[in-house]
Every structure is written in structure tokens, then in C-alpha cells.
Amino acid sequence: MSDFCSNCMKVLGRDNLRTCGQCRFVRYCSRGCQRAAWSTHKTTATIETLSKWINAWRMSLTSWSLWALAPNASEKDKLSTHCFTLRLEDLAEVGVLPRTRIYELLQEEDVAQHQIDNFVGDVRGDHTVQIVVFSPGFLRFVYFSIRDIADRQAKELDEVKIRIRDGVPLALQQSVEAGNLLGHKAYLTFIAAQAIADGVA
Template sequence: MSLGTKFNPKDVCNWCHKEQGRDNLRVCGGCRMVRYCSRNCQRGAWKTHKFSCSQNQQLVASLREDPVQESFNSLLTRWLTVWKPFLVMHGPIAYDLANSPRNKMQTHCVFFDIESRPNEKQVAKAFTMLRGGCIPKTAWADRLRADGNGDFADNFLEDDRGQDTATLCFWVTRHDSDDPTSGLVRQLYFSMRDGGNFYRKWGKEESRQIVEGWAEAAAFTIEEGNHTKLLKPSSGLKGLDASG
């Protein structure tokens, strides 16, 4: 995707990450949550999608019996759709690619802990960011296991999309519930056509300083609900491609 254009995740193939247009994509017949542009892409994705497909079907079935949780899940989906262009542009900053090995995106992920806000009617302000940063993927998997999601953690580590794909992970809680099972986890993947070179070309000290303030700046921007705000000029981001 060119970040200068309006992005709709429903227009993008979930495997090759190319923007094809919704009419040219086939929805997964199982979970009906991801789309592919061809049978080859669907077959290519099946090894890693098989587990999440089953999990998504179970989630949808369970949500039908819990209107409150179903509404919470729907709100999160809409919030992520609104914020996705911002997240795609500014999430990778946390990798500090100018000071990192070439395979940093393959071994690490960027995490966001977010929580719903009470009585908020604007979708863009529906969640607040509590904390975030860049951690090894194994650390995210450990967190999933500690929450009782061992199979999901194993699948996450097995889903190796190479060194040119960024992974954003969201740990989502409800402000009105102390029940840990009411929380949700989402993972957003997107490939970079330039392999992240835009970020690697930043000065090492410049990148380091920006990364130090990244979480605070991202949290402030999300708190404002200003999903069109740029944390750093992004005129060089034309080489990015994104999908969920």
C-alpha cells in the first residue's frame, strides 16, 4: 500500500499483502475474517492460518452467547481499522532499525497494551494506550502462555513471515472488567517493500532518541484520538505495503 492513499484492509490479500480491491478477493470459508486474491495464496497461507482459523471460528461462536463481549470485539475491530494507517507508519519506529540487525523484525514484535475508555462515543478515542515497546517474539509468546494460551503462543512463533514483515501485537483489556478472560489479543502483520530501509537510513542517534520517546508520543496521540497525526515526516514511506 502507498501510505499516501486511503487504506482499507479489506482490499488487501492476507498472504501476498497486495492491494487487489475487495471484489477481487475471496474470503476464507471457515473464519470469514481474512481474504485472499487467489487459491495459490490461500494454500500458501493455510499452514499458518489453520490454527487461527479454528480459533476465530470458536471466538465468533462464543461471542454470539455474550453480547457485551461481542460488542467489545466489534469496537476493537473498528478502532484498529481507523488507526491502522497510523500504526503501519509509526509502529515500526519502535524497532530502532537504524541500530538493529537486518533480521530484527523477524525476531521481535512491537506491542501495545490498550484499554477501553468509559462512555466514549468516538471510535478513534475508544481505547487508551497504557504502554508499548519492542520485545522479542519469544517474550510475547511467554505472555500468551502465562495467560493460558499455550497453543496460540506456539502458533505465533511458528508463523515466520521473514525479515521484511513487521508484527504489531495488541493486548486489550476492558475498563469495566477484572475478569482476565474478557480481554482480547490481536496481531497485525504488514510487509515492507523496501525491507524497512526507510527507517534504517535514519541517523543512528536520531533513531535512538525517537525510539526513547516513541511509546509516550504514541500514547499521547492515541489519547487525543488524532489518528491522522504524523510523529515524524513520512514522505519516504512510499515503499510500504500493509495488511492485517
């Protein structure tokens, strides 16, 4: 949160600023400044809808992102160099992308420069999963740490885990399109049944 008014840019300290009731992020020194900024801020203020969607899907996104990122011995720094990404507009991008590609996407989507700078400067290391959710005009980051990362990185991926990882984009897309918050729970059973049928497991 900032210590300055997002409209007139006066530095007044957090306690002397009012928070936008929509996004709960931007701050103003007065109702006048808030009204003056509303025409440009109203689009980003509706990020509340995206936040509600992310909160509803949080557990599912956690599972999907772990399976897609599949941290293992051959890529110890994968979590610090890649993010699980969802472009919600038409689910055009679902999957694991390098941070450099996400940087390009953010520039293509005309995301505010300060948000791009925050993304570039926020490198959390190889023990934190980074999820990027965006659609035109909206951008959110979700982070969570993995406690047993050393155990995961000590193992190579077997054929079943590779199938799990590679199937995530399509399976997640189908879950989102169907509004199935619990699609991740059936996914592993589906992959296991496929592997058994193919004689892999």
C-alpha cells in the first residue's frame, strides 16, 4: 500500500488516506481526488470480481499449478524462473511459462508499468509457486510456498508424473469452462486409470 494519494500524488501517510472501496488497494486524500480519478480507475477497481474468482478457485489452482510445474531434480530452479499462468479472456494461455514470457505478455496487455516493475522485482526463489492470473485490464498474482521442495527436487519424474504435468492445461481449461471447482480432485484418478489402461502404472 502507498503513503501517497493516487490522484494528486501528495505524500500524506497511510493513516491520512482513504482506501478505494472497490479495489481496496488505491488510496486518496479526499473524496474530490477519488472522484477526479474515478474515470481512469474504475476499470481496475473492478478487479474485485477477479479476486472473488481467484479466491473461489484457490485450492484448485494450487493443485493444478503444482502438477504443471512439477519441480524435480532436473530443474531445481524452475520455481524461481517459471510461473503457472492463466489468461482468462479465452483461456488462450494456460500452463507454465518462463518469467521472461510473462514479462512480454504483461507489456502486450498494456499492464501498468509499476505492476510490471513489481513483477520483475518480486523473485521469491525456488521454494515458492507463482500463479499469474490475468485478462484484459486485470492482473493478479497468487503465491504459496512448498515445504517439502527438497523431497520433490530429489526425484526425477516418472511416466505417470509426466502425464499429470502435461495434461494440466487442457484439464484445467475444461474445469474452468464447466465451472467445476473440484475438477482437480478427479484429475489424478483419471490419469491413473489411463496409465493403468496403457500399461504404464
